[in-house]
């Protein structure tokens with residue numbers, strides 16, 4: 001029997017032993033693999049292929065609207081490239097239902113009276129073209145309430161509608177290009193306790209979406225020749241932000257041609273009309289619909305694992321884009337970063353313990369469809385919708401659809417890494433409220449301090465495909481990236497093209513992603529998980545008479561809710 005003081009000494013010693021042993025195990029477990037990182041950095045910085053991949057995708061294929069022939073070509077091209085890099089099991093994985101495919105083949109818009117002038121405008125996705133070259137008088141229309149619709153009834157047949165509020169144009173006082181400052185990164189590190197569920201905000205979004213459907217229907221019934229709104233923002237200068245003119249779903253696409261015009265050109269027409277002068281435009285828009293687009297595909301490929309080959313580390317990005325640029329920063333950038341990351345791992349002959357699987361998703365711009373279907377088919381589902389409008393839509397990220405039921409494969413995926421915030425280099429990572437990953441990421445991030453990666457935040461970030469994995473209980477992460485010109489110039493614009501990609505930023509991102517994915521594949525344990533979020537009560541269906549409670553600003557707001565701001569408030 002030991003004396004008290006001896007027992008205490010032994011206890012202390014023992015506690016010390018335990019502390020140092022477990023401390024060193026923890027350190028060992030989460031140490032960055034500097035040998036691998038050295039090699040990955042060398043390959044990624046000195047023998048990079050990333051801009052070659054980028055040119056093949058952006059220049060060779062072009063925009064990749066989900067359902068379009070280019071989307072399918074991009075699926076096949078990425079599958080073949082990944083095979084060429086040495087990945088195995090490269091294939092296209094189908095998901096369904098999507099809706100109609102769509103392409104714009106030709107667009108020409110000019111003023112023919114009172115002056116002759118070519119005008120910068122683009123067709124909105126999933127809207128019909130004109131029947132060849134057509135001319136029409138322009139009418140300014142502002143609709144904020146159902147009463148406004150009544151004012152125009154019977155007056156718009158054969159007219160070209162100049163739709164929306166005046167475009168405000170100002171020179172930009174701040175640079176169009178932005179990197180995160182230390183202050184902004186510090187702010188981003190601070191967690192913000194979420195507010196209560198804002199039922200009203202969601203309701204308002206639903207009401208607005210419904211209202212815009214009514215406005216579209218009104219224009220169809222009035223037999224309007226075409227509707228022209230203007231690009232968002234106040235910077236203008238030839239950058240035109242263009243999305244869709246309504247639903248991509250079969251039987252629900254808009255019946256009237258719709259275009260988005262550069263603000264400066266739109267405003268000229270508006271000013272002439274305000275002077276009570278007639279304006280006549282000539283339009284020629286050729287758009288194609290493809291009704292065989294119900295099935296869409298994600299591109300999947302693998303680097304087989306070793307002793308833990310049944311477990312998987314995933315990385316991914318969405319391959320689809322909007323149609324007026326070539327989808328370079330959204331999200332060609334994320335796509336080529338992920339492709340280059342797996343190319344680097346293969347080129348170095350690194351042998352991961354776990355299987356590394358890349359997923360290039362389609363349908364992200366229509367609501368994370370491709371990744372949600374992948375997760376639903378492999379990892380977990382929530383009950384299907386009963387609402388006829390939403391029948392067939394994936395429910396994975398909708399907690400109000402019901403509880404998540406997981407599948408056996410869900411237990412085998414350690415983590416998922418995503419890149420989808422433009423061309424900017426990586427400055428940190430969102431931990432998505434999973435505190436247990438902090439020591440892991442801290443250790444792995446250290447060797448990249450000289451490349452500007454220093455920030456971990458407990459915050460959630462939304463708006464892209466890691467949410468599909470997170471919803472099914474798989475640790476899903478999105479990196480923090482410098483904004484560069486994302487909001488000001490490229491996000492969903494005609495200028496989202498190859499030249500706006502920043503090669504040094506992309507190389508930095510590919511090196512970091514390759515390192516993180518490889519270290520995740522080597523780690524003794526799977527990634528620590530957080531609980532799957534509980535279901536929440538669904539809202540009762542919207543009553544027929546419910547209208548937007550405040551006037552609706554511009555049609556540009558119709559679509560899915562805005563991506564939550566990545567940048568912290570200044």
Ligand SMILES: [Zn+2]
Pocket residue numbers: 330365492
């Ligand atoms: Zn986007």
